[in-house]
Amino acid sequence: MDPELDRLSVNTIRFLAAEAVQAANSGHPGLPMGAAPAAYALWSRCMSFNPDNPAWPGRDRFVLSAGHGSALLYSLLHLFGFGLTVGDLRQFRQLGSRTPGHPEYGHTAGVEVTTGPLGQGIANAVGMAWAEKYMAATFNRPGHEIVDNYTFALCGDGCMMEGVSSEAASLAGTLGLGRLILLYDSNNITIEGGTDIAFRENVPDRFRAYGWDVSRVDDGNDPEAITKAIEAAKAVRDRPSLIEIKTVIGFGAPNKQGTAAAHGAPLGKDELRLAKENLGWPYAEEFFVPDEVREHFNEIRKKLALKEADWNAKLAGYKEAYPEDYEKWVSWHEPDYAKLLGADDFWEWDGDLATRISSEKVLNKACKLVPNLIGGAADLSPSTNTVMAGRGDFGPENPAGANLHFGVREHAMTAIANGMCLYGGLRPYAAGFFVFSDYMKPALRLSAMMGLPAIYVMTHDSIGVGEDGPTHEPVEQLAMLRSTPGFTVARPCDTRETAAAWYLALTRTHGPTAIVLSRQVLPALPGTGKAALRGGYVLKDFGKEDWTHVILIASGSEVGLIWKAAEALEARGIAARVVSMPSWEVFDEQDAEYKESVLPKAVRARVAVEAASGFGWERFAGLDGEIICMEGFGASGPAGKLFEKFGFTVENVVEKATKAASRR
Numbered sequence: 001m002d003p004e005l006d007r008l009s010v011n012t013i014r015f016l017a018a019e020a021v022q023a024a025n026s027g028h029p030g031l032p033m034g035a036a037p038a039a040y041a042l043w044s045r046c047m048s049f050n051p052d053n054p055a056w057p058g059r060d061r062f063v064l065s066a067g068h069g070s071a072l073l074y075s076l077l078h079l080f081g082f083g084l085t086v087g088d089l090r091q092f093r094q095l096g097s098r099t100p101g102h103p104e105y106g107h108t109a110g111v112e113v114t115t116g117p118l119g120q121g122i123a124n125a126v127g128m129a130w131a132e133k134y135m136a137a138t139f140n141r142p143g144h145e146i147v148d149n150y151t152f153a154l155c156g157d158g159c160m161m162e163g164v165s166s167e168a169a170s171l172a173g174t175l176g177l178g179r180l181i182l183l184y185d186s187n188n189i190t191i192e193g194g195t196d197i198a199f200r201e202n203v204p205d206r207f208r209a210y211g212w213d214v215s216r217v218d219d220g221n222d223p224e225a226i227t228k229a230i231e232a233a234k235a236v237r238d239r240p241s242l243i244e245i246k247t248v249i250g251f252g253a254p255n256k257q258g259t260a261a262a263h264g265a266p267l268g269k270d271e272l273r274l275a276k277e278n279l280g281w282p283y284a285e286e287f288f289v290p291d292e293v294r295e296h297f298n299e300i301r302k303k304l305a306l307k308e309a310d311w312n313a314k315l316a317g318y319k320e321a322y323p324e325d326y327e328k329w330v331s332w333h334e335p336d337y338a339k340l341l342g343a344d345d346f347w348e349w350d351g352d353l354a355t356r357i358s359s360e361k362v363l364n365k366a367c368k369l370v371p372n373l374i375g376g377a378a379d380l381s382p383s384t385n386t387v388m389a390g391r392g393d394f395g396p397e398n399p400a401g402a403n404l405h406f407g408v409r410e411h412a413m414t415a416i417a418n419g420m421c422l423y424g425g426l427r428p429y430a431a432g433f434f435v436f437s438d439y440m441k442p443a444l445r446l447s448a449m450m451g452l453p454a455i456y457v458m459t460h461d462s463i464g465v466g467e468d469g470p471t472h473e474p475v476e477q478l479a480m481l482r483s484t485p486g487f488t489v490a491r492p493c494d495t496r497e498t499a500a501a502w503y504l505a506l507t508r509t510h511g512p513t514a515i516v517l518s519r520q521v522l523p524a525l526p527g528t529g530k531a532a533l534r535g536g537y538v539l540k541d542f543g544k545e546d547w548t549h550v551i552l553i554a555s556g557s558e559v560g561l562i563w564k565a566a567e568a569l570e571a572r573g574i575a576a577r578v579v580s581m582p583s584w585e586v587f588d589e590q591d592a593e594y595k596e597s598v599l600p601k602a603v604r605a606r607v608a609v610e611a612a613s614g615f616g617w618e619r620f621a622g623l624d625g626e627i628i629c630m631e632g633f634g635a636s637g638p639a640g641k642l643f644e645k646f647g648f649t650v651e652n653v654v655e656k657a658t659k660a661a662s663r664r
Contacts, residue, residue: 001224005292005293005296006040006223006224008290008292008293009040009044009079009293009296009297010036010037010040010221010223011036011252011279011280011281012075012079012288012289012290012293013032013036013039013040013072013075013076013079014032014033014036014251014252014279015272015275015276015281015288016071016074016075016078016079016089016287016289017029017032017033017036017071017072017074017075018032018033018071018267018272018275019089019272019286019287020071020074020075020089020090020092020099020287021071021092021266021267022266022267022268022269022272023089023090023092023286024092024093024094024266025266026093026101026266027068027070027071027092027093027101027264027266028068028069028070028071028263028264029071029250029253029262029265029266029267030187030189030249030250030256030262030263030264031066031068031069031072031156031185031249031263032069032071032072032075033249033250033251033252033253033257033262033275034185034187034220034247034248034249034250034251034257035069035072035154035183035185035220035245035247036072036075036251037220037221037222037223037226038154038183038185038220038223038226038245038247039072039076039154040223041223041224041226041227041230042062042152042154042183042226042230043062043076043080044297044300045223045227045230046152046227046230046231046234047060047062047150047152048060048149048150048304048307049062049304049307050304050305050307050308051077051080051081051082051083051110051301051304052081052305052308053308054082054109054110056308056311057333057424057425058146058147058148058149058307058308058311058315059149059308060149060150060151060152061112061125061128061149061150061151061152061422061423062112062152062153062154063112063113063115063121063122063124063125063128063151063152063153063154064103064115064121064153064154065115065118065119065120065121065122065124065125065153065154065155065156065159065165066115066118066121066154066155066156066158066159066185067102067103067114067115067116067117067118067121068101068102068116068264069154069156070099070100070101070102070103071092071099073103073110073111074088074089074092074099074108075089077108077109077110077111079289079293079294079297080110080297080300080301080304081297081298081301082108082109082110083109084098084099084108084109084110086287086289089287090287101116102114102115102116103115103116104449105422105450106450106451112128112422113418113419113422113450114446114449114450117162117442117446118155118156118158118159118161118162118165119155119158119159119160119161119162119163119164119165119168120162120164120415120442120443120446121153121155121159122153122155122159122164122165122168122169122182123164123165123167123168123411123412123415123416123418123419123443124153124415124416124418124419124422125151125152125153125180125182125419126168126169126171126172126177126180126412126415126416126419127415127416127417127418127419127420127421127422127423127428128151128180128419128420128422128423129151129172129177129179129180129240129419130172130175130177130394130404130416130419130420131419131420131423131424131425131426132147132149132151132179132423133175133177133178133179133399134374134394134399134400134402134426135147135423135425135426136148136399137399137400138400139325139328139329141318141321141322141325143321144314144317144318144321144322145314146311146314146315146318146329148179149179150179150180150181150234151179151180151181152181152182152183153180153181153182153183154183154185155182155183155184155185156184156185156186156187157185157186157187157188157189157190157195157199158190160184160199160203161190161198161199163411164411164412164415164442164443166206167407167409167411167412168409168412168415168416169182169207169210169212169240170210170407170409171406171407171409171412171416172210172212172240173207173210173211173212173239173240174210174211174396174407175394175395175396176211176238176239176240176396177239177240178236178237178238178239178240179237180240180241181230181233181234181240181241181243182240182241182242182243183230183243183245184203184242184243184244184245185220185245185247186203186244186245186246186247187220187246187247187248187249187258189249189258189259189260189262189263190260190263191260191263191264192260193260194260203242203244204216204242204244207242211239212239212240212241212242213233213236213239213240213241213242214241214242214243214244215229215232215233215241215242215243215244216229216243216244216245216246217229217243217244217245217246218246219246220245220246220247220248220251221247221251226243226245229243229245230243249262249263250262250263250267252275252278252279253267253271253272253274253275253278254271254274254275254278255271255274256271328371329425332371332372332425332426333424333425335370335372335427337370337506337507337509338507340369340370341366341369341370341502341503341506341507343369345365346362346365346366346369346499346503347496347499347529347530349361349362349494349495349496349498349499349524350495350524351495351524352494352521352522352523352524353494353495353521353522353524354517354518354519354520354521354522355492355493355494355495355497355498355517355518355522355556355557356383356384356385356459356460356517356518356519357385358492358494358495358498358499358517359385359386359457359459359498359501359502359515359517360385360386360387361495362495362498362499362502363385363386363388363457363502364388364389366502366506367388367391367402370427370506372425372426372427373388373402373427373429373506374402374404374420374426374427374428374429375388375402375403375404375417375428375429375430375431375455375457376394376403376404376405376406376429376430376431377405377406377413377430377431377432377457378406378407378408378409378410378413378430378431378432378436379405379406379407379408380431380432380433380459381403381405381431383433383459383460384431384432384433384457384459385459386429386431386457387403388402388403391403393405404428406430410432410436410437410439410440411439411440411442411443413430413432413440414430414440414443414444414447414454414456415442415443415446416430417429417430417443417447417454417456418443418446418447418450418452418454420454421447421452421453421454422450422452427453427455427506428454428455429454429455429456429457429505430454430455430456430457431456431457431458431459432456432457432458432459433458433459433460433472433474434458434459434460434461434474434477434516435460435465435471435472435473435474435477437456437458437474437477437480437481437514438477438480440456441480444456444481444484444487444512444514445484447487447512448484448485448486448487448511448512449485449486451486451510451511452511452512453505453508453509453510453511453512453513454512454513455505455506455512455513455515456512456513456514456515457514457515457517458477458514458515458516458517459516459517459518459519460472460474460517460518460519461474461491461516461517461518461519461556461557462474462518462556462557462611462612463475463611463630463634463635463639463642463643463646463648464518464519464520464557464611464639464642464643465519465634465639466519466520466636466637466638466639466642467636467637467638468636469634469635469636470633470634470635470636473633473634474612475612475613475630475632475633475634476612476613476615477612478491478516478610478612478613479612479613479615479616481514482584482585482616483615483616486511486512487511487512487513487514487585488504488505488508488511488512488513488514488583488585488586489513489514489516489583489584489585490504490505490513490514490515490516490582490583490586491516491517491555491556491582491583492515492517492532492556492582493522493525493528493554493555493556493557493558493559493560493580493582494522494523494524494525494528494559494560495524496524496528496529496532497528497529497532497580497582498515498517499529500529500530500532500533500582501513501515501532501582501583502515503533504533504583504586516556518556518557519639520557520639522556522557522560523560523563525539525559525560525563525580526540527539527540528580532580532582532583533586534586534587534590534594535581535582535583535584535585535586535587535588535589535590536553536579536580536581536582536583536584536586536587536590536598536599537579537580537598538577538578538579538597538598539559539563539578539579539580540563540566540577540578541575541576541577541578542566542567542569542570542575542576542577542578543569543570543573543574543575543576544575548575548576548577548600548603549569549574549575549576549603549605549661550569550574550575550576550577550603550605550606550607550657550660550661551576551577551579551599551603551605551606551607552565552566552576552577552578552579552606552607552609552653552657553579553581553599553606553607553608553609553617553620553621554579554580554581554608554609554610555580555581555582555610556582556610556611557611558609558610558611558648559578559580561609561648561649561650561653562576562578562607562609562653563578564650565650565653565654565657566578568650568654569654569657569658572654572658574657574658574661576657577603579598579599581620584616599620604622604623604624604625604663605624605625605657605660605661605663606620606621606622606624606625606626606660607621607625607626607627607628607653607656607657607660608620608621608625608626608627608628608629609627609628609629609648609653610628610629611629611630611643611646611648612629612630613629613630614627614628614629614630614631617629624660624663625660626656626657626659626660628647628648628652628653628656630646634646
């Protein structure tokens with residue numbers, strides 16, 4: 001170790017970040033300047049990765065939970081050779097640049113996860129560490145440990161205040177995720193000032209209570225002390241580790257360091273100049289990297305490339321010693337889900353069932369075809385029916401169990417599922433009552449933003465929840481998810497459509513899917529099945545095909561209702577077409593000819609029915625159509641009584657359809 005070279009390297013990181021913020025006249029210089037020594041120690045001495053192959057499966061993962069400090073990460077990616085140029089740093093926060101305001105997965109090489117909403121990065125890291133432990137238990141063999149990476153996360157005081165971090169940290173301690181290490185940038189400053197105005201708890205003691213190993217570095221400017229703390233944490237294998245690193249926000253800026261003024265605004269040219277003088281930085285050129293620093297990082301990069309080479313040799317030895325396990329490893333990372341699920345018996349279902357029961361049956365067939373399926377619920381598996389038979393329960397004593405128990409932690413569960421997706425090799429699902437998707441929403445949004453193929457099984461989907469009352473009856477949640485860009489929602493009407501929903505969820509490998517299911521029993525309807533893979537389809541034309549008077553459209557539990565209404569309309573001489581619309585998003589992807597064949601423009605008399613908010617149904621009902629939906633929240637009482645109270649009856653559908661047909 002060369003203390004002077006270390007000091008120069010740390011200051012290079014600091015000023016690249018501070019100058020990027022200054023050039024943008026926007027951003028957060030405080031965290032990068034305070035946490036630069038910790039980031040330098042971690043990346044240069046303690047992490048395994050290869051900038052030439054950022055997706056190398058054997059790499060350690062780094063999550064910047066405090067995503068507002070993105071300039072720090074971009075400085076590291078530039079110096080370590082991930083392809084970010086000085087020009088990219090100069091374009092920090094500019095439209096179209098590779099250095100956006102918060103890190104974006106899939107946009108910038110080396111960014112493992114999209115972060116910004118504080119605390120979620122900690123939960124993402126828990127998901128990555130959980131995936132590592134499961135994959136290690138599944139694939140590692142004596143003398144052939146191909147899964148042995150660590151997950152590191154850098155967070156701040158704000159992350160520690162957010163509830164999702166507490167949920168995730170509690171679970172990580174329970175599970176004994178020993179390869180998870182959290183670096184806590186503890187500077188006691190947030191946007192409003194000192195943390196003592198709202199945050200006085202003893203964070204280390206809280207993490208000890210969670211079951212974590214806890215240590216502290218008093219001087220956040222000492223890379224050697226930080227390195228020793230990280231290496232000590234890596235040696236702790238039975239529980240996760242928290243390293244509290246005491247730092248000074250905006251370190252070096254004489255008039256702003258240690259204050260909220262350094263958090264979320266550029267230092268200003270004068271203060272930046274004074275900071276350089278204060279830290280002994282003699283270079284006048286902006287975005288300057290001294291030659292010795294450049295050479296230092298190039299040498300580190302060469303050593304990092306050797307780490308992947310060593311892992312590749314290890315994988316080759318594994319392939320030779322355990323060829324069947326190697327083939328499974330490859331298939332888990334490069335699956336062909338459509339081929340796996342193409343068997344005819346995947347679609348052979350009969351009987352009237354609640355679709356949550358249907359989903360359980362389909363899931364237990366799917367998990368035999370898709371062995372890398374892993375998941376569970378927020379303490380609701382018996383109610384969401386999301387247990388895979390014979391796959392075991394994950395726990396410290398059984399890390400190869402594929403059934404996961406998240407406890408009553410919906411937000412953390414969802415962010416953890418995102419982390420598992422990002423880790424690679426696994427298809428996670430997470431389950432809960434649909435109304436609690438409100439607790440999941442921040443992580444659901446990021447799941448969609450990152451295009452992650454996570455699967456969300458949402459049961460108890462309407463006023464059919466009944467006696468539990470309006471607090472547990474989702475009304476606006478379908479509209480919420482449907483309005484989220486990149487999110488697919490499937491609300492099946494029976495078991496065959498539930499099979500289609502699972503097929504869609506597993507084969508749509510870009511973007512999340514929610515499978516929305518009923519608690520109450522639904523009838524198995526003739527003609528459902530593979531046609532549901534197109535999102536919407538004609539289930540049946542009642543009456544002569546050439547004289548359709550009205551189109552009835554519904555999803556889920558209301559499809560059986562409009563079927564009965566169509567029968568009643570036929571008896572009155574009104575021809576009705578029944579259209580099942582389990583997924584708006586998938587239907588929208590179909591070509592214009594197909595959509596016209598299902599919903600011909602010439603038939604303007606339409607009725608859309610769904611026991612939820614009617615928001616958005618206008619696109620299918622049209623200007624002359626009717627929408628039967630929920631106008632407010634539900635009520636407590638037997639489900640049948642509620643459907644009657646709120647107008648989800650054959651009589652009401654017939655009345656509205658007759659009214660619509662009279663306008664044609």
